Amino acid sequence: MDQPIxxxxxxxxxxxNGVVSNLLGFYGIQLSEPMVFGIGSGxxxxxxxxxxxxxxxxxxxxxxxxxxxxxxxxxxxxSFERKKFxxxxxxxxxxxxxxxxxxxxxxxxGVYHLSYFPDPYRFHFNAHNLVVxxxxxxxxLISDPVMNGMEQLTYDELLKVRYAKGTFAPNGHMYWxxxxxxxFDLKQAIIKGIKHTCKDMLTIPIPMFGVKGIRxxxxxxxxxxxxxxxxxxxxxxxxxxxxxEEIGTGGAGFRFMYGAFLQEAAVVLNKPVLRDLSIxxxxxxxxxxxxxxxxxxxxxxxxxxxxxxxxxxxxxLVIADKEEAFFKKLKAAVS
Amino acid sequence: xxxxxxxxxxxxxxxxxxxxxxxxxxxxxxxxxxxxVGWEPKNEVMKEAWDQVHTKTxxxxxxxxxxxxxxxxxxxxxxxxxxxLLAKYTGMWRWTVKRHLNPKTFSRLSRPTLEKxxxxxxxxxxxxxxxxxxxxxx
Numbered sequence: 001m002d003q004p005i006x007x008x009x010x011x012x013x014x015x016x017n018g019v020v021s022n023l024l025g026f027y028g029i030q031l032s033e034p035m036v037f038g039i040g041s042g043x044x045x046x047x048x049x050x051x052x053x054x055x056x057x058x059x060x061x062x063x064x065x066x067x068x069x070x071x072x073x074x075x076x077x078x079s080f081e082r083k084k085f086x087x088x089x090x091x092x093x094x095x096x097x098x099x100x101x102x103x104x105x106x107x108x109x110g111v112y113h114l115s116y117f118p119d120p121y122r123f124h125f126n127a128h129n130l131v132v133x134x135x136x137x138x139x140x141l142i143s144d145p146v147m148n149g150m151e152q153l154t155y156d157e158l159l160k161v162r163y164a165k166g167t168f169a170p171n172g173h174m175y176w177x178x179x180x181x182x183x184f185d186l187k188q189a190i191i192k193g194i195k196h197t198c199k200d201m202l203t204i205p206i207p208m209f210g211v212k213g214i215r216x217x218x219x220x221x222x223x224x225x226x227x228x229x230x231x232x233x234x235x236x237x238x239x240x241x242x243x244x245e246e247i248g249t250g251g252a253g254f255r256f257m258y259g260a261f262l263q264e265a266a267v268v269l270n271k272p273v274l275r276d277l278s279i280x281x282x283x284x285x286x287x288x289x290x291x292x293x294x295x296x297x298x299x300x301x302x303x304x305x306x307x308x309x310x311x312x313x314x315x316x317l318v319i320a321d322k323e324e325a326f327f328k329k330l331k332a333a334v335s
Numbered sequence: 336x337x338x339x340x341x342x343x344x345x346x347x348x349x350x351x352x353x354x355x356x357x358x359x360x361x362x363x364x365x366x367x368x369x370x371x372v373g374w375e376p377k378n379e380v381m382k383e384a385w386d387q388v389h390t391k392t393x394x395x396x397x398x399x400x401x402x403x404x405x406x407x408x409x410x411x412x413x414x415x416x417x418x419x420l421l422a423k424y425t426g427m428w429r430w431t432v433k434r435h436l437n438p439k440t441f442s443r444l445s446r447p448t449l450e451k452x453x454x455x456x457x458x459x460x461x462x463x464x465x466x467x468x469x470x471x472x473x
Contacts, residue, residue, distance in 0.1 A: 013356045013368070034358070034366070054415075112415075118350040120381055124415060148353045165423035235387060238380035245377040247355055256336060256358035260366035275364075282360055286336055289376075296376025299383045 007104050007133040009143040009150055013249065013257060016068050017042065018145025019106050019129040024078070026104055027180050038261030039075055039193040040068030043254050044200055046209045047217040053167065054123075056239045059217060061253035063200075065108075065127030065168060069175075071196070075189040082175040088163050091172030092155065095132060095140075098176060104133045104143075107174040110164020116144070116151045121247060126168040132158075146247055190265045191334050197258075198331040201323065211324045218316035225309050234302035237312065241292045241299075252292075255285035262330075273333050280326060287319050336360065341369040346378035388415055396469050405441030407432070409469055410456045424455045 007026055012018030012033040021036045037043075042062055049057040062068075073080055085091035098105045110126040111117055130144040140158050142151040153161070162172045201210040208216055217240070224233035244253040251257075259281040266274035294312045336359045349355065354370035361367050392412040398404040411421055418436075422429045434440050435452075446460065453463040462468060 011353070011356060013358070116352065118348065118352045120348045120350070120385065124420065146353065146355075166420045169423070234383065238383050241376060241380045242384065245374065245380075251336065251341075251357040251359070256366070259360075260358045263366050278366065279360070279364055282336060282366075289336065292374075292376040296379040299379050302383060 005099070005102050005104050005133045007131070007143060009133075010145070011148050012145045013247075014042075014254075015129040015145050016040075016065065019131055020069060020072055022131060022143060022145060023104060023106060023177055027177055029076075029180065032260075032264065034257050034261035035190075035264055036072055037068065037254070037257055038197075038265060039189045040070075040072040041193050041196040041200065042068045043197050043258045044210070045213045045253075047213045047220070048208055049220065056236055057220075059240045059243050061244055061249060071193070072189075075192050076184045076186075077181040078177060079179045080175045081178045082173065085172040088159050088172060091162060091174070092159055095174060096135075098174075099132065099134055103176050104131050105174050105176045106131045107162060107172075108168075108170035109158075109161035110166070110170065111161075112164060113157070113160045115153065115157055116147065124164070124166050126164050126166055126170055187269055190268060194265070194330060194334045198327045198334075201327045202331070211320050211327070214316055214320035214323065218313045218320065221309060221316065222313035231302060233309070234299045237295050237309070238299045241295045244288060245292060252285035252288040255281055255288055259285065269334075271333060274330075277326065277330055277333065284319065284322050284326060287315065287322065291315050291319070338362075338367060338369050341371050342374040343372050344375040344378060345372045346375075346382070348373050348378055348381055388412070399438075399466060399469055402438055405436050405438045406463060406466060406469070407441065407452060408436050410452075410458075410463070414456060421452075421455065425451045427451070 008022065010018070010022055010025070012021060014033070014037065017033045017036045017040070020040070021031055021033050024031055024036075031039075044063045045061060047057070047059045051058045069080075072078075083094065085094065095105055095107075106129060108126070109128050109130060110124065111128045112122050112124045114122065114128070130142050132140050133143050133150075134141040136152070139152040139154055142153055144151055162170055164170060204210050204212070207213065221237060221240075224236055227233075228236060245251070249257070259278040262274045262278035262281065266272060266278065291312060294308050294315065298308050298312070336357075338359045338361045341357050341359050349372060354372055356368035357371045358366055359369055392409065395404065395409045395412040399406055399409045407421070411417065418432050419429055422432045425432070435444065449460045449463060453460045456463065
């Protein structure tokens with residue numbers, strides 16, 4: 001059983017896309033990271049002031065962890081087996097059994113105790129994905145899509161990260177490919193993915209999501225300094241940028257990655273208009289980066305009162321307008 | 336963003352462990368990835384978040400040293416936890432953990448309970464209850 005599975009590890013920006021892309025690659029389906037991201041409708045925006053992590057409201061540029069996964073398997077007709085375990089020892093045993101059968105097995109882990117991860121990024125974040133591909137000298141061989149190469153973890157280390165506690169506690173959650181369809185309709189899957197993203201960004205009737213969410217956030221940011229004081233306001237706005245530029249966003253809250261997807265989609269669907277839109281999206285991504293620059297300055301001068309909050313809020317309104325127009329065009333392009 | 340504009344502002348956030356692929360446009364308008372070591376605004380907000388953690392940890396350290404709180408208060412902040420998370424890791428109730436933040440209650444805890452806490456923080460029981468250790472910590 002010490003024989004490693006012949007698994008091609010490819011680095012990617014985002015863990016969920018990367019794991020799916022690498023796993024499918026193992027079974028002979030070559031889809032790039034942006035393709036997985038686009039078909040799984042990974043682009044989103046939400047700002048939920050009542051949902052707090054570390055006392056700071058959550059802004060997110062992606063749907064909940066696991067959703068990209070669910071959507072792509074549905075749209076391509078791939079079935080996954082997934083399991084959770086109450087007993088950690090059983091969870092490790094099940095993993096060993098899988099490896100003995102030569103099945104690369106994906107799993108959810110917490111980042112905080114992940115020994116090979118860079119320290120500044122080790123927060124209590126529990127929805128990181130990786131694939132275990134074999135065992136060597138009692139250690140587990142790990143394909144972590146964020147890393148350049150393969151990593152290793154001991155039994156105890158792996159057990160610890162599989163049983164991290166807190167929000168989204170993984171509880172030893174693991175998954176593997178059960179069945180791959182002989183053929184699937186890539187074009188249809190892409191169109192479905194795009195339509196879903198447009199719907200999410202434009203029509204959810206709650207002001208915290210999509211384009212409306214960006215306007216909502218703009219109002220909040222404007223009021224931060226007067227409502228929270230300089231120090232806390234800086235923390236709150238800083239959090240937005242941390243979400244936007246977090247490892248895995250591929251820059252600018254996934255906007256650039258989605259652009260890469262549209263460009264690939266333009267070729268598959270033979271719709272050159274998608275290529276034009278992909279370039280337009282790059283421009284919107286640049287605006288998001290400008291927002292990050294302003295915020296970086298606010299955070300740097302965090303202990304003094306700052307007038308850039310208005311500036312940042314105005315920029316968010318501009319972005320919201322641009323994204324609204326963009327997704328309307330995108331919707332028209334595929335329907 | 337153009338490939339030539341992908342920032343390379345190193346603040347040792349990734350500790351040389353990997354470089355992050357950033358999607359950008361090359362000179363022909365095709366998307367491609369460029370590995371980046373970091374970007375100034377992001378480094379700045381990361382530093383701020385850690386600064387926050389360190390401030391809280393230092394405050395807790397002072398409180399423990401002056402006898403206002405039990406050592407648990409310090410280690411909770413140091414491991415970026417809160418009472419709820421520590422409760423989950425130890426399998427105790429939140430309010431039980433909260434009570435144990437009181438130095439008096441803490442001093443009467445049984446060995447098995449202390450062991451539970453020590454295990455979460457990767458310490459021995461002796462290290463956990465030794466307040467003098469905190470004097471030299473930053």
